[in-house]
Amino acid sequence: MGKTREKEFEYELTHQDRIRERIHTHPAPDADWTYALQLECLFGDKWHAVIRYDDAHGRPHIDELHPDGRKNKRWLPYKGRHQSISEARSALMNNFERQRERYQKELQEYEQSPGN
Known part of the structure; x- marks a missing residue:
């Protein structure tokens, strides 16, 4: 059996914001694959x-x-991988400024907290 293969793409939104997309393909008979957009x-x-x-x-x-390493997980309805990827890409492109502001505020608070 072969190794898992990864395809990676980057979409530049601004010179300080980008979307990284990864597709992992598994060389199994059913050719399963997974995705991540970040x-x-x-x-x-x-x-x-x-x-x-x-x-x-x-x-x-x-x-x-979050800057302190925490993650908030929100489960999504399954709509098929292609539809899920399309919706994720659209959501990231449409909301990146708001997400950037959220994280930047948290990062400033984290860096000012004692012990950091």
Whole structure:
């Protein structure tokens, strides 16, 4: 049996915001595959993962990521992978500014908290 293959794409939204899309294909007889789409934002000189849509754990969901390492998981209805990817891409493109602002505010609070 062959190795899992990954295809990766980047969509630049601005010079400080991008969407990273990964498709993992599994060389099994049923050719199963999984996806992840993630908004990444540049703060200072470091790229941060801000929000991710994927179907790990066997079901589509959103992971809202936080600077302190926490994740808020929200399960999504299953609509088929192609539809889920299309909706995730659209949601990221339409809401990246709001997500960037949320994360930036949390990052500033996190960096000002004692011990960081």
